Amino acid sequence: MSTNPNTILSSVFGYAQFRAGQEEVIKQLLAGRDCLTIMPTGSGKSLCYQIPALALPGYAIVISPLIALMQDQVEQLDALGVSAAYLNSTLNFAQQEDILTQLNHGELKILYIAPEKLLQSHFLDKISNFPPSLIAIDEAHCVSQWGHDFRPDYAQLGILKQQFPRSPIIALTATADAATQNDIIQLLGLSEAYHYVGSFDRPNIRYIQQEKFRPLSQLEQYIKQKKNQSGIVYCTSRKRVEEVNEYLQRHNFRSAAYHAGLTLDERNWAQGAWLKDDLEIIVATVAFGMGINKPDVRYVIHYDIPRSIENYYQETGRAGRDGLDSEAILLYEYADADRVRWMINQNENIQRAEVESHKFASMTALAESETCRRLVLLNYFGEQKDKACNNCDICLDPPKKYDGLLDAQKALSAIYRIGQSSGFNHVIDVLRGANTQRVREYKHNELSVYGIGKSHSQEYWLSILRQLVHLGLIRIDITDNAHLKLTEAARPVLRSETSLQLALPQINKSAEITKETKPHLKQEYDKRLFERLRKVRKRLADETDVPPYIIFNDATLVDMCLLQPDTNQQMLLVSGVGKRKLEKYGQAFLTEIINYINRFD
Known part of the structure; x- marks a missing residue:
């Protein structure tokens, strides 16, 4: 296999060019430098260690917190023709020993492992005889007490720098604020690390x-x-x-x-x-x-x-x-x-x-x-x-403001007249003039506020009441069955001594917005061909018992719809199609595309 990162990117992974930050991080790792890499989910963090692992001699260790992640990554690498394995609690002793033997004989390029397994002294002793060429710590925010998912086993990974001083370490995560990043560097001993922080924006x-x-x-x-x-x-x-x-x-x-x-x-x-x-x-x-x-x-x-x-x-x-x-x-x-x-x-x-x-x-x-x-x-x-x-x-769909004084007075008056002894639902029932058992039982249908809000829906009044809570005019008394109580700030509103702007309730907001025209990150493609290619992908995935995206992801199918290749050479121009996947799956997709193009001939 080539040791050139660009060649590996193209021939193994099927991509024509690196995404932002990947090439520089890879270059630093290949030069033997530690790295702290902050990249958003979906930006290609895994390639930052997978490509160096393939370019360097020996093998790389990837520390991962979850069994599912390990299995998923190994499945994907296997589909690409990369020798990879994982060590976790799902394997028995004999299987684990077999993987260690493969490592020792140079038969594996990437080993995924849980931190608690890696940190066992007998495991570290064994691999000290054939140390890794690279160590990747995925989900590195788990190292830090300031991170949102702190894990004690991760906090002990600082010993790796002493145990394997010649193996560059890359710590990767999608989410780490400044305090968490500093903690990761300190706890892992990455004082001279190359520090890359990519954009957190996911415009799609x-x-x-x-x-x-x-x-x-x-x-x-x-x-x-x-x-x-x-x-x-x-x-x-x-x-x-x-x-x-x-x-x-x-x-x-x-x-x-x-x-x-x-x-x-x-x-x-x-x-x-x-x-x-x-x-x-x-x-x-x-x-x-x-x-x-x-x-x-x-x-x-x-x-x-x-x-x-x-x-x-x-x-x-x-x-x-x-x-x-x-x-x-x-x-x-x-x-x-x-x-x-x-x-x-x-x-x-x-x-x-x-x-x-x-x-x-x-x-x-x-x-x-x-x-x-x-x-x-x-x-x-x-x-x-x-x-x-x-x-x-x-x-x-920016929030639209309106003069909400009258609506607020209606809602606040209803709460007051009820005796500040009910939650949202009953207050709204009174406002809307509902004929419920509780309304009749407490004779709230005889109140002056009964039905004064019947022109609006239940959802409308719920939005108004929540806004009044947010503005501090109402409080929810959790010591009294979550009943709504007026605050002192409600007094000038009830007396019309102040103005009040509220947001117009947007009841079906998400449904309306999702129907709007989307920003197309790719040009229009043939949707019918896409669905036919999805069926081919699903059939191949079921035959080989892998998730469909292991065959090709949606973006690759979209690229096929745009390029509509009819030869192997053209298929290699599709993003995400490398040599190994072309050999395994290319013909099935080429046949479907050609049949679709010629369907009216």
């Missing part, structure tokens, strides 16, 4: 925040528009995962649940079926997705607000890894934020709770922002931008 992802009204119905409405597309729905609890998944299945969506309360077999089945496109949707807690390399996820929905911008960025970043247009939907309500704050405050580690509280405050600021969401996101990571993106809900 459209960020949309929708106020949470009837979330299950909102979810159903959105997913109906995404027929046969792959997506993830994130929830904060196992119970909610089960509820959402059961609802989707009842409404005939191909979905499955994934959370830590399921058995390993159940989780493996769900993940495998989703990776192979036998399922469209995975409904999961944050236990799912870290290291999943499925490139054709077209949408990620947060049913509940995440705990940090790092979590949000990493989870939304699982959409559109192939560079094609994708969407990130956040369903948000203030009550969710209160619940997360309560959970954070239960942490007995006061310092950790303070870090998490600070990070969550930044996340709620993003959710409640009325400026371009991408700017808020990028500025959080220290990437100073001042130009709006024109690809988020704020840019595409």
Whole structure:
């Protein structure tokens, strides 16, 4: 195999040129220098260590926190003709010894391993006789106590610099603020490291925040528009995962649940079926997705607000890894934020709770922002931008303000007349003149405020009440069954002593925005040919028992539709088609393309 990075990029991986930052990082590693590399999900971090691993003699070790990530990466490398393996708890003693023998005999180029396995003294003793030419630490934010996913085993990886002083180390992550980056450098002993921080911008992802009204119905409405597309729905609890998944299945969506309360077999089945496109949707807690390399996820929905911008960025970043247009939907309500704050405050580690509280405050600021969401996101990571993106809900459909004094007075008066003894739903029932048992029982249908808001929907008034909470005119008394109480700030509003601007409720915001014309990152391609190529890919994937994207990802199929190659030489010009994949799969796709082109002859 060639030792030239450009040749490896083309012949093995099938790409004509490097993405931003990759070539410089690779050059530094090949020169023997340590690297700290911060690149967004989908920017090609793995090539930064895979290409040097193939160019250098011997083998490389890649430290990864999750079994799923290791298996996924090894499958992809195997499809490319690269000798790779993983060591983790799924292998028995004999299998592990066989892999060590392969390493010793120079039969492997890349070994994926969990940190706890690597740090076992007998393992380090064995490989000290044939040390790696390169060490890659993936998801390196796990090293730092300031990171959003701190793991004690990662914090011990600093011994690698002493154990293998001649092996360059590359630490990689998609999400690390300045404090986390400094911690990684210090704890891993990378004082002379080349430091690359790429842009955190993912221009192909459209960020949309929708106020949470009837979330299950909102979810159903959105997913109906995404027929046969792959997506993830994130929830904060196992119970909610089960509820959402059961609802989707009842409404005939191909979905499955994934959370830590399921058995390993159940989780493996769900993940495998989703990776192979036998399922469209995975409904999961944050236990799912870290290291999943499925490139054709077209949408990620947060049913509940995440705990940090790092979590949000990493989870939304699982959409559109192939560079094609994708969407990130956040369903948000203030009550969710209160619940997360309560959970954070239960942490007995006061310092950790303070870090998490600070990070969550930044996340709620993003959710409640009325400026371009991408700017808020990028500025959080220290990437100073001042130009709006024109690809988020704020840019595409800016919040419209109106004179909300009368609506506020109606809502505040209803709360007062009820005796400040009810939550959102009952207050809205009174405003809208609902004939419920509770309204009749408490004779609230005899109040002067009964029915004064009947011209507006339940969702409209829920939005108004939430805004009044956010503005500090109402508080939710969690010690009194979450009843709504007026604050002192409500007095001048009720007396018309001040003006009040509110945001006009946007009930179907995400549905409207997703129908808008998208910014095409690739020119128009033949959708019918694309679907035919997808079927070829699925058939080949089922025959070889691998996920379809291992064959080719969506971006490669789109390139085939644009170029419509009819020879092997032309097929090699398609992005993502290297020599090995051309030999294994090229003819099936060429035949389909030629048949399609000649279908009317």
